[in-house]
Amino acid sequence: MQLMAEPAFNLAACLDRVRRRDQAAARELVEHLYPLVIRIVRAHLPRRVSEEDLVQDIFLKMFTRLDQYQGAVPFPHWVSRIAVTTCIDQLRAQKRRPEFRWADLSENEAEVLDAVLTDERDELPGDALAARELVQKLLAQLKPEDRMVLQLLDLEQKSIAEISQLTGWGQSMIKVRAFRARRKLQKLFQELQSKERT
């Protein structure tokens, strides 16, 4: 039996219908963009934040500001920007980060960190998932804006121009933030190296 191919989603037509206050089109738009938005939210926020509330907030902002969308950038990029700025606002609202200690790490994360600090090989051994968790914990020690820059630059490998488009920050400001964030992380690494692993 031959499977029927799903028809491609027509974003422009859907947006036209949404502007005419078609609820079915609004539903389709949310369903179409949900994977993109949830990916951004999960990449930038710690797990304790209620992601469903945040995603809901992002979509409501999208509908409220829909009249401001002029089509200068692709619509998913425009929505990504709303998602990123909403995540930064959420990070700002969170309480101050506690001091970072070896004891806060799981066994796998501690092994990865140990390898980073002592192993000189190009290829880092250890669990990739633990490495990602460790990176997230280290980034959580930074200011929200600095954290966002390193996340986009070093983990998602976006260019400075792309980050500028996503965040609305100037390119030189992004470079300054990246430099400042790396300096802070370097200090953190030095502190961890001087502390005894427990």
Add this chain to the structure above:
Amino acid sequence: MKDFDAKWQRLTARARLAPAGADEPAPYGFATRIAAQAFAPRGARFGLFEKFALRGLLAACALSAASVAYSFSALAGESEDEFTLASDPLPELLDLSS
């Protein structure tokens, strides 16, 4: 700094190898809820409770203003009752008894 940069790059390179989660569809009913909220009239976002609470507050304000207006003369100390109270009936009664 160069030493740190190399360490950080190795760590993030390893972290990037972690499998990304599969594209997840919206939970059941999520899109419907958002679409309904997005097109809800502004007034409808107030709950029934808020509407009644607001009306109750307005009624309470009106009642307290009315009661102040009604008893203004008493509060201002210009009442006739106060004048009549100045002539205490008790001594008169005592006079009658003696």
